[in-house]
Amino acid sequence: MSPTDPLESVQFTVDEIRAAVTVARSWGTYVHTHCHTRPTMHNALDAGVRCIEHGTDMDEETADRIVAEGVFVVPTLSVSYDLLQAREAAGITPAQIAKLESMQGRRDEGMRVMVDRGVKMASGSDIVGPVQDRRGRELTHKAAVIGNERALVAATRTTAELIGRADDLGTVEVGKIADLVLTDGNPLDDIEALAAPSRIQYVLQGGRVVRDQRSATATA
Template sequence: MTSLVIRNAELLDCTGADPRPGMDVAVSGSVISGIGLGAGSAPDQVIDATGLTLMPGLTDAHVHMGLVSSAGDVGDLPWIDYVFTVRGVIENTLQEGFTTVRDAGGLDPRWARLVEEGVIDGPRILPSGSVLSQTGGHGDLRHAHHHAHPRGSIPGLSATPEVVDGPDQVRRAAREQLRKGATQVKVFGSGGVLSPTDPFDSLQFSHEELRAAVEAAADWHTYVLAHCHTSDAIRRALAAGVRSIEHASILDEDAARRIVDSDAFAVVTLAVKYDLLENPERAGLTPSQLSKLQAVESEVGRSIEIMGETGVRVGSGSDIVGPLQDRRGRELPNKARFMGSAEAIATATTTNARIFYMEDRIGTVEVGMEADLILVEGQPLDEIGALADPDRIVAVIKGGRVYKDTEGRCSST
């Protein structure tokens, strides 16, 4: 078992405590074994963290690391291009300080196993596999004049949506994702911005269909996350037992209170919205898509305020797609505009950990937790933009192993 000590860091442990300067953190194997002045004796490695902030590794509850085609149809990519592009996205995500991510559709679960097996250096991936969509829903990628479904997938590598109708088809598709290695099930519960035919405010899947997905997931001791932009979609999803509401872009106070009463979460996704609005031409948005996006952007700030007023537990997701998928950390300063830096950081650490059912392993710097840690230039509570700049993420540690050390601060003893 290897050992590591991080010396003289300013510790932001994300437990709610104030930052503590001059702290040492000891790691034994993959676990934090000591915190305090002089913690750790005769370690195998030492990191001099003078002038840096030590905090938990970041998490992202809504990524699409397999959706790397700007045109949206990864099935048109040569498979070798797809493999190396996705591998680059996975590796860069870890280098940016994200040590655990939940893939919200598009990535075959085999990629998560490749990371776990050490074939690829990346964050811990919680895959959803193929998202479940109704006919004509957000995941039905056909244009109005199409009859056959587009290929859109590379078997064993990517995972396009499963278009299913009726409780029996939904149940079977959910079980199929779990069989392939999904750690949770994703469904589309409302219309979306980028889909070609569905109205943005459409309700998708009936109560019975959603309930079938929830029951299939519960049988595997896991849960369902649902893409829901509007209050009506949120209410329907919650009534069926959905645990994680994705986006929640336009919600009223009643929907927010129902999230709280259902012991559910809302994963707010801002980075993708602002990225698309800043570069609509590069993203190739149609006038209809741009109009839907602008409608979302005009409401999302008030929706976040309502969540704060009603006590909704807010998680963090970037939702960015395309071949680059860089600077995921932009999600945090975007959130801080509406909720402050401390709460924004909590969304990407402690709250996401609860969503993942991993709060006993990740999200805080405490003895007994996984040694998923980052060293940041500056204090993120004062400069949350530091978390959006990969160059200011000086070191990344996942499971006790150092994956990034740009300043050469780690030395063997």
């Protein structure tokens, strides 16, 4: 979204990304890189990142390398949909709109390649600020391309694995933390049942009720 540089420009060297990876590891954590094009994805892989965000121009060769190296991809779709929708309010220039629009079809095809090659796909939205209640749209956008079940697994089990919490989050199992939501439909048939905040009826966080729409009371 920067105003003058082309989408195809490569903006970090492998050495720079590797320095970030080295420092992150010394803190016991890891690096995500936000990248759209193949050269930037390969630079990120050369440098040892744990996760690639967007991955718009994914092809089979890049996907196979990602799988072989145990790296995750977070397609991160919501932010560009939101920016295109709110283009005037957000003050977006024609050049920026052209960049956003050029990505739309490419990234849907990229996600199909990821599914086909078995890439570990997690979930994130790039949404910041006062619109956090739109995070569910990430499910909607993803499900439209790869189906409801894959979108749900990405947002739960695979994301728990990405963040190193597979032992206590991501699936409903004895011994895991009881973070659960009840919704008014089956998201395998109707993804909006989970994507739309108004349809979430009941929220358990760490085994405690933090939202109960059914009785309009909540305890924390």
